[in-house]
Amino acid sequence: MKNCWICLLLCFGISNAQQLRQRTVTLMGSRFDFAIVHESGEKAEAYIDTAIAEIERIENVISEWRPHTEVSKVNRNAGIKPVKVSKELLDLTERALYFSKISDGAFDISFASADKIWKFDGSMTELPSVQKIAESVRRIGYENIRINRKRSTIYLRKKGMKIGFGSIGKGYTADKTKQLLISKGVPSGIVNASGDLNSWGAQPDGSPWNAAISNPLDKNKVFAVLSLDLHTAVVTSGNYEKFAMIGGKRYSHIINPRTGYPASGLASVTILADSAEKANGFSTAIMVLGKEKGLELLAKFPELQGILVSDEGEIHTTANVRLK
Template sequence: MGSRFDITISAKDSLSAEKYIDECIAEVSRIENLLSDWKSDTQVSEVNRNAGIKPVKVDKEVFELTKRALNFSKITDGAFDISFAAAEKIWKFDGSMTKLPSAEAVKESVKKIGYQNIILDEQHSTIFLKLPGMKIGFGALGEGYAADRCKELMMAKGVPAGIVNGSGDMNTWGTQPDGTPWTIGITNPLNKNKVFAVMPLRDNAVTTSGSYEKFAMIDGKRYAHIINPKTGYPATGLSSVTVFGPSAEMANGFSTSLMVMGKEAGLFLINQFHDLKCVMVTDTGEVFGSDNVELIPNKK
């Protein structure tokens, strides 16, 4: 998936653990071969190739994930949108970008973004992108979904405990061998070498979206890789958002959305979901949390 996966398994011996880890890797590869939008032979690439032309039949798994992605778009009023992939061509976060794209190019890219133009046909299990040039991508949900699937697979096989971490999209189950909970350290986005909070994980998932790992520096200003689907420009105001929830897919959908929505709107939304918690850090270093998070340093 173009991302690093770290898999920790609690097992009776190292051979068993390696076998289970290999099964997780196979599952991640299987999902990548369904969802990747840069591999030409995947179902998602087929959907993108037929934008504005015809509906494409996909596996139920791809259909259901797309359906859940559209639900994120609805509850976040478009702050989350898998059709943002159309804007990827004009923004590069691999170090090669030295100047901003023209306002005209950004405006043009936004014309192809719009979850309302993703048409799902449940009866025939098809996805149709109404506009030529539209594109969907699962960069914001794929790793989390894969982490969730690996957890389900391992639990079904009786593995007592573990962590699957897909480049920051993490799901856990069970406890450490000594019976204590797994713990997560939240990175200080203003100093990546420091952790400003440590929180226990009890059979739940956590995802952090941030502007401090993948960005472009242009004329001394940082432009993060999380694009606001409505404007076509990188989101600003927050340096990182960490969301705790029942699944890594859900946590990622919310953490990405909150980065785009900003502090006020983001906290208002997350506080309506009692099985979710969040910690957010602003560009100026202030720390805020949802109503159900306690003992957050510097909470204001």
């Protein structure tokens, strides 16, 4: 439900005591960027290997595309029976339901149940019918996800219902990988999971990590540089990479799970938080909610920072945003 364009702005004054090692790989079907600071370049490379292994482990829990995963088993048993799952998946699902509740369903992991009637590969020439759109979301509804914490089970009440973590899964992965590397004594680094970015420590010269956010109306230009000294995670959701042009109008690939229609009004939403999962949940929900309701939601969480860009290029921010 999102496209993110966030790049790192790295310093060049690297001391002899600390080395910066970077690597870009494809994981979970997406681009992952790693930046690890360590006094030993060899160890830094080994830690990146550790990070990759952790991400592959998580994918084997939460992927809806791999048939052997816990999520796939939950989906296969929708409308049939509850499925016993790990505490990890139970907790992640519970947090996802929290985002659904606070956003009144603008965020919904059961969006995976939707019929794929919108095409964003250039092949669509006309809008789906009103009936098809209504039918496409008939199995969506976070209210039909049942968690039994005592038995550690997840049950989807409707036959054919599915859950998926394309919305917060990469943010969760960035957070978990960061926690693992910190536990192993890595002093500083960044995990950028296709735009779901989490950082810790500082650059080799002691300065904070910085993230550059692309202009949603011109992705070749940067419209904001954010210092990650107060918040360690930043996520941008946007509609400017994948869309359909029909009758001269642009339709976003970000679909409102309650209506089945593409979200409109906002070109991008950037959230800074203490975790990429949290930032992702809010950015996804606000893209659907729109400017007014999005800012109202953010006002309830003053610890977050938010930057909203309208389809017309107007920039709206929370009061605590500091742009460079």
